[in-house]
Amino acid sequence: MNRNALLPGVTGIALLLLVAVPVSFVILQAVFPHLDTGVYSAPFRAFTRVFAEPQLRELFSTTIKVGLGVALCSGLIGIPLGALRGLFALPGAALWDVLFLVPFLLPPYIAALSWMLALQTHGYVQQLVPWLHLNDFLFSVTGMVIVMTLNVFPVVYFAVSRSMAASGSRLADVARIHGAGPWRAFSRVTLPMALPAMASSLLLAFTLSIEEYGVPGALGSRSGVMLLTTGIEARLADWPIDLPGAAVLSLMLVAIALCAYSVQRAVVAGKNVESMTGKPADITQKRLKGWTIPVLALFTLVTLIAVALPILSMMATAFSGTLSGGLSLSNLTLRHFGALFAAHGDALSALSTSLSLALGTALIAGATGLLASWLVVVRKIRGSALIDGLSLLPAALPGIVVGVGLILAWNRSFWPVTPYNTWAILLLAYCCLLLPYPVRYVSAALKQIGGNLDAAARVHGATAAQTLRLILLPLVFPSLLASMMMVFAVASRELVTSLLLSPAGVQTVSVYVWRQFEQGSVGDGMAMASVAVLLSLTLMLAAVRLQRKPLA
Amino acid sequence: MTAMTLSLAMAAGSAQALTLYTAGPGSLAKKLAAGYEKQTGVKVDVFQATTGKVMARLDAEQANPRADVLISASWDTATDLEKRGWLLEYQSPNAEPVPAQFKTPYYVAQGISALGIVWNTKSGTTEPKDWGDLAKPEFKDKVTTPDPSLSGASLDLLIGLQNAHAQQAWKLFEDLKANGMIIAGPNAQALTPVLQGAKAAVFGAVDYVSYASVQDGESVKVIFPSSGTAIAPRPMMILKSSQQQKEAKAFIDYALSPEGQKLVADAWLMPARTDIDAKRPLFKSLKLLPEASQASASRKDVLERFAKLFGQQ
Numbered sequence: 001m002n003r004n005a006l007l008p009g010v011t012g013i014a015l016l017l018l019v020a021v022p023v024s025f026v027i028l029q030a031v032f033p034h035l036d037t038g039v040y041s042a043p044f045r046a047f048t049r050v051f052a053e054p055q056l057r058e059l060f061s062t063t064i065k066v067g068l069g070v071a072l073c074s075g076l077i078g079i080p081l082g083a084l085r086g087l088f089a090l091p092g093a094a095l096w097d098v099l100f101l102v103p104f105l106l107p108p109y110i111a112a113l114s115w116m117l118a119l120q121t122h123g124y125v126q127q128l129v130p131w132l133h134l135n136d137f138l139f140s141v142t143g144m145v146i147v148m149t150l151n152v153f154p155v156v157y158f159a160v161s162r163s164m165a166a167s168g169s170r171l172a173d174v175a176r177i178h179g180a181g182p183w184r185a186f187s188r189v190t191l192p193m194a195l196p197a198m199a200s201s202l203l204l205a206f207t208l209s210i211e212e213y214g215v216p217g218a219l220g221s222r223s224g225v226m227l228l229t230t231g232i233e234a235r236l237a238d239w240p241i242d243l244p245g246a247a248v249l250s251l252m253l254v255a256i257a258l259c260a261y262s263v264q265r266a267v268v269a270g271k272n273v274e275s276m277t278g279k280p281a282d283i284t285q286k287r288l289k290g291w292t293i294p295v296l297a298l299f300t301l302v303t304l305i306a307v308a309l310p311i312l313s314m315m316a317t318a319f320s321g322t323l324s325g326g327l328s329l330s331n332l333t334l335r336h337f338g339a340l341f342a343a344h345g346d347a348l349s350a351l352s353t354s355l356s357l358a359l360g361t362a363l364i365a366g367a368t369g370l371l372a373s374w375l376v377v378v379r380k381i382r383g384s385a386l387i388d389g390l391s392l393l394p395a396a397l398p399g400i401v402v403g404v405g406l407i408l409a410w411n412r413s414f415w416p417v418t419p420y421n422t423w424a425i426l427l428l429a430y431c432c433l434l435l436p437y438p439v440r441y442v443s444a445a446l447k448q449i450g451g452n453l454d455a456a457a458r459v460h461g462a463t464a465a466q467t468l469r470l471i472l473l474p475l476v477f478p479s480l481l482a483s484m485m486m487v488f489a490v491a492s493r494e495l496v497t498s499l500l501l502s503p504a505g506v507q508t509v510s511v512y513v514w515r516q517f518e519q520g521s522v523g524d525g526m527a528m529a530s531v532a533v534l535l536s537l538t539l540m541l542a543a544v545r546l547q548r549k550p551l552a
Numbered sequence: 553m554t555a556m557t558l559s560l561a562m563a564a565g566s567a568q569a570l571t572l573y574t575a576g577p578g579s580l581a582k583k584l585a586a587g588y589e590k591q592t593g594v595k596v597d598v599f600q601a602t603t604g605k606v607m608a609r610l611d612a613e614q615a616n617p618r619a620d621v622l623i624s625a626s627w628d629t630a631t632d633l634e635k636r637g638w639l640l641e642y643q644s645p646n647a648e649p650v651p652a653q654f655k656t657p658y659y660v661a662q663g664i665s666a667l668g669i670v671w672n673t674k675s676g677t678t679e680p681k682d683w684g685d686l687a688k689p690e691f692k693d694k695v696t697t698p699d700p701s702l703s704g705a706s707l708d709l710l711i712g713l714q715n716a717h718a719q720q721a722w723k724l725f726e727d728l729k730a731n732g733m734i735i736a737g738p739n740a741q742a743l744t745p746v747l748q749g750a751k752a753a754v755f756g757a758v759d760y761v762s763y764a765s766v767q768d769g770e771s772v773k774v775i776f777p778s779s780g781t782a783i784a785p786r787p788m789m790i791l792k793s794s795q796q797q798k799e800a801k802a803f804i805d806y807a808l809s810p811e812g813q814k815l816v817a818d819a820w821l822m823p824a825r826t827d828i829d830a831k832r833p834l835f836k837s838l839k840l841l842p843e844a845s846q847a848s849a850s851r852k853d854v855l856e857r858f859a860k861l862f863g864q865q
Contacts, residue, residue: 121750322765504618
C-alpha cells in the first residue's frame with residue numbers, strides 16, 4: 001500500500017469493521033431467517049411472520065407515540081428555558097448549564113429506577129408528602145414519556161440557548177432599531193433564526209427516546225408497556241430466542257430513526273441562518289429586570305424535578321440500610337458502599353473494566369473520527385460520501401441493533417479468530433455507537449479552518465499526513481478532545497449492548513448495577529451508580545475546562 | 553490499532569479458564585468459583601443472569617458453544633437439554649448423600665429453593681396463609697409475581713400448581729389477575745416494590761432472595777402456603793461440548809463437597825446433600841404440592857397460557 005493510500009485505507013477498514021459488518025449481518029439475518037445455521041432458505045419468511053403478529057401494531061405505535069411525546073415535552077421544557085438562557089443575562093447562567101448536564105449523564109435506567117423508588121406508593125415522595133399519589137401516573141405511557149423527557153430535554157435546552165445566544169439578539173436589536181416591537185422582533189427574527197436548532201434537537205430527542213431501553217426496561221414491566229427496544233431485547237435475551245424476529249424489529253427501529261433523520265435534514269437544509277461572519281461580535285444579553293425572580297423560580301423548579309429528585313432518590317437508596325425502613329436517620333448506613341469494596345473485588349474490577357473500555361473507545365473513536373472527517377472535509381477523496389455516511393450512520397442505530405449485529409457477525413465458527421466472548425466485542429460496540437460524536441465535532445471544527453493553511457503547507461512540500469499532524473490537528477484538538485471526553489463519559493455507563501455482549505467473567509459498571517437490581521440488592525446497585533455518576537460528572541467538567549469554552 | 557487491540561484480546565480470551573453459566577445468586581457463584589480456584593488453580597469465568605437469559609445465551613451460542621458448566625434455576629431446562637443430547641453423563645462421588653429425586657445420570661441439584669408468599673409485615677394487611685388469600689379484596693392491586701418466562705423457579709411453581717390442581721390452578725390465576733396482580737420482571741423486580749411497601753406481597757417468590765432480605769433487616773416474611781408449594785432444585789450439568797471436561801467434573805465435585813455445600817447453605821438455599829446443615833427450613837419440613845397424576849404439563853404451553861392470561865401476548 002503506498003503512502004497516500006495508507007490513511008484512507010486504515011479509515012475504510014475501521015469503518016467497515018465498526019459499522020458495515022454489524023449492520024450487514026442484521027440485514028442478512030432479517031432476510032434469511034436460518035442464517036445462524038448457515039442455510040440461506042426461506043428468505044423474508046421472518047418479515048411475514050413478524051408482520052402477522054397481532055401485538056406488532058401496538059409495539060410500533062407505542063414506540064412512535066412515546067418518541068413524539070418525548071420530543072413534544074422536551075420542546076415544552078427546553079425551548080422556553082433555552083430562549084431565556086440564550087437571550088437574557090441569567091444570574092448564575094453557568095451553574096444552570098452544569099445542573100442541566102446532570103440528567104444527560106445519569107444513565108437512563110438508573111434514573112428510571114430512582115423515579116420508581118421516589119414516586120411509587122410508599123416511595124420517598126409519599127413518605128414525605130403522604131397525600132401525593134403519583135404511583136399510577138408513573139406506571140403509564142405518560143409516566144414513561146415524562147421520565148424520558150427529563151433525561152432528554154437538556155439536548156433541546158443546550159441547542160436552543162446556544163443558537164439564540166449566537167445569533168438572536170444582535171439581529172433582533174437591528175429589527176428593534178428599525179421600529180419593530182419586542183414581540184415582533186422575537187417572532188419574526190429571533191425565532192426563525194433558532195428554528196433549525198430547535199428542529200434538529202427535537203428530532204434528536206425523538207430518536208434518543210425510541211432507541212432507549214433503560215426506561216422502558218425498568219418501568220415497562222410494571223406498567224405493561226412494551227416498546228420496540230424492549231421487544232427486541234426480549235426476543236434476543238429470553239429463552240427461547242428469536243434471532244430473525246429480533247433482526248426484523250431492529251430494522252423497523254432503524255427505519256423509524258432514518259425517517260426522523262431525513263425529516264431533520266429536510267427542515268434544516270433549505271434555510272441559511274448563517275449569522276457568524278468570523279468577525280468578533282459582542283454578544284450582549286438583555287437584562288431580566290423585574291422578571292428575574294419568576295425566571296429564577298422557573299429554573300429552580302425544573303432543576304428540582306429533573307435533577308434533584310432522581311439524584312436524591314438514588315442517594316437515599318444508596319445510604320439506606322433497608323428499603324422497608326424508609327427515610328429515617330436510624331436507617332442511615334454506609335454498608336452499601338462498603339459492599340462495593342468487599343465482594344471479591346467485583347465492583348472494583350467492574351469500575352476498572354468500564355474505565356479502560358471507555359478510554360479505549362475514546363482513543364479509537366477519536367482517531368477514526370478525526371481521519372474520517374479529515375478525508376471528507378479537507379481531502380475530499382473519492383468515496384468520501386461513503387465514508388461520511390458510514391461514520392454518521394451509527395447516530396441512527398440503536399445500541400441494541402449494534403449488539404444484535406455484532407453477535408450475528410462474530411459468533412460464527414468460520415472466523416479463525418473472533419472478538420466475540422472477549423472484552424474486545426464491547427470495544428467494537430462502543431466505538432461503533434459513539435463514532436458520530438468525534439465526527440460531528442471535528443468536521444465542524446475543520447470546516448471553520450480556511451483552505452489556504454492546508455494549501456500553504458502542501459506548497460512547502462509537506463505530505464498530506466504531515467499537514468494533518470502538524471497544522472490541522474493542533475487547530476482542531478480542543479474540539480477533538482471535548483468529543484473524546486464525551487465518548488468517554490457515555491461509554492463508561494453504556495448498558496444495552498453491554499448486557500447483550502459482556503462475556504463470562506467481564507462486568508462493566510452498568511452490568512454490575514443491573515445485576516444488583518436483578519438480585520434484589522438495590523442499595524448496593526445505587527451505591528455503585530452514585531460513584532459512577534460522580535465520576536462521569538467530574539470527567540465531563542474536566543472536558544469542559546480543558547476546552548476552555550462555555551458549555552455547549 | 554484496531555487489529556492490534558483485537559489480537560491482544562484474543563490472547564487474553566484463550567487462557568485456560570472454566571466457563572460457568574449460572575442463574576441465581578451471583579455472590580454464591582463467585583464464592584464457589586473462588587473456592588474452586590483456590591483448590592485447583594483453575595480460574596472460573598462466571599456469567600450470571602436470570603434463567604431465561606442464561607438459556608438464551610446458551611441457545612445463541614450453539615454454533616460455537618462457550619459454557620462448560622451450567623447451573624439453572626429450573627429442573628425443566630436440564631431435562632430439555634438432556635433430550636437435545638447436549639449434556640455429558642457424570643455422577644460425582646460427592647453426590648452420594650444427595651436424595652435420588654435430586655439427581656439423574658446427567659445432572660444433579662446444587663441446592664434447592666422453595667417458592668412461597670413474601671409478605672410485607674408493615675403493609676397493614678393480614679398475614680396470608682394460602683395462595684388463594686392473595687385473590688381476596690384485601691390484596692386488591694397489592695400483589696406482584698415474577699415473570700415465569702424470566703425466572704425458572706417461578707415457572708416450576710406454575711407447573712407444580714397446574715399438575716396438582718389442573719383447572720383449579722387456572723381459576724386461581726384468573727382470580728389473581730382480576731384482583732390486579734401484576735407481573736414484574738424477574739424475581740427481585742417483583743420483590744423490590746414489596747420491600748418499599750408499594751405492594752403488599754409477592755405470589756411465588758423464590759425464598760432464598762427473601763431470606764437474604766430478611767437478614768438485611770427488611771420487614772418481610774416468607775410464608776409457605778398451607779395447601780402446599782413447589783420446590784425448585786437447581787440442576788448443575790456439564791455441556792458435552794466442553795473442552796475441559798476434567799476441570800468441569802472437578803467443579804461439580806467441589807460444589808457438592810461439604811465446603812461447597814456450606815457455601816450453598818450460606819446463600820440461604822437448601823443444600824442438596826442431606827448431611828449439611830442450613831439456617832432455614834429444609835424441604836423435609838415443607839408441605840409440597842402433590843406429584844402430577846398424568847404427564848407433567850409442558851413448560852411452553854404453561855408459559856403461553858399464562859402470558860396470554862396476563863396480556864403479554
